Amino acid sequence: MWEKRSGQICPEIHYKDTNQGIVITSCYGIEGQIILPDEIHGVPIVGIAPYAFAENREEEEGVSVWEHEDASLVGKRNRICGTSVTEIWLPAQVREIGRYAFYRCRNLKRLILSDSLLDLGGGALTGCHLEEVEIHFFYGERCCLKSIVDEMRYAIRTKLYYENGMAQVLFPEHYEEAVENTPARILVTHHHGAGGYYRQCFYDRKLDYKKYDELLYHTVAEEQPDVAAELVLNRVRYPYQLSKAAQDAYEVYLREHxxxxxxxxxxxxxxxxxxxxxxxxxxxxxxxxxxxxxxxxxxxxxxxxxxxxxxxxxxxxxxxxxxx
Known part of the structure; x- marks a missing residue:
């Protein structure tokens, strides 16, 4: 499942060596679909530097340059950053994403990663409109998904590949609105959308499927029918850790809609x-x-x-x- 074709790897990567492994500082190429190798010269890539894909960032001093064996076939290369970034497939052993690593990558729609990464650096996805996340699990069920969905108020579609099964899960959009209560001279926060409830379905960095499935009534009450239908379809088609009671409830909704x-x-x-x-x-x-x-x-x-x-x-x- 985790197989990167050699010809698709980013042609030029700038990086720093650390005691733990390699940290990528920037990438160069011609396409916004970035597929990063899992290692360079046999050393695993373990991190993405702060502001690595942010625009208007000056190149660091003392970095090394790695070129793919087919790099000579690529034309003029530019730094891939900001709005030019559309998709990123991270190295398998990345354990750290620096702060604001993807700052204002507005066109970044898809992120592929493994469960080696458990947290994101502060503001890593600030200014992004991420739509799809794909996570491959090698060590259990803990991952950084909560950190990702907490940063995104937009709907996020996720594919989760576990050792013993696969899940496809929708986190609906949500947002908060501050409304002034003039007589009381206070601001009241109103929450819109069921997505806020679903973003609380985590324990110890694991997605709690039982809690997730118990929230169907919130989706039906607060979301458009097409959002509820998509969420239900995902769970019925890919019933990872789906209880009989939850399956029955989803089945009833699906047959009625x-x-x-x-x-x-x-x-x-x-x-x-x-x-x-x-x-x-x-x-x-x-x-x-x-x-x-x-x-x-x-x-x-x-x-x-x-x-x-x-x-x-x-x-x-x-x-x-x-x-x-």
């Missing part, structure tokens, strides 16, 4: 997810008809083809019979 779930999957062009609805016998004639119409409107040709086949398979038209 299968049309909304289909909309989410169609928009994402997730044919595997639509196939999951078929395998679980979630479809009704009305829901499939709705899905076909949705796919037609959004011009999702491949999705539409799948849905038409499912419509004929699940609910074939009865042959007309004639009596003489």
């Amino acid at each position: 299968v049309e909304v779930a289909a909309d989410v999957l169609i928009t994402a062009e997730d044919i595997e997810g639509l196939h999951f609805l078929s395998l679980g016998n979630y479809w009704t004639p009305e829901a499939l008809e709705h899905a076909v119409k949705k796919a037609t409107e959004e011009k999702k040709t491949e999705v539409l083809s799948f849905l038409m086949n499912e419509k004929h398979r699940c609910f074939p038209k009865k042959k007309k019979t004639f009596e003489l």
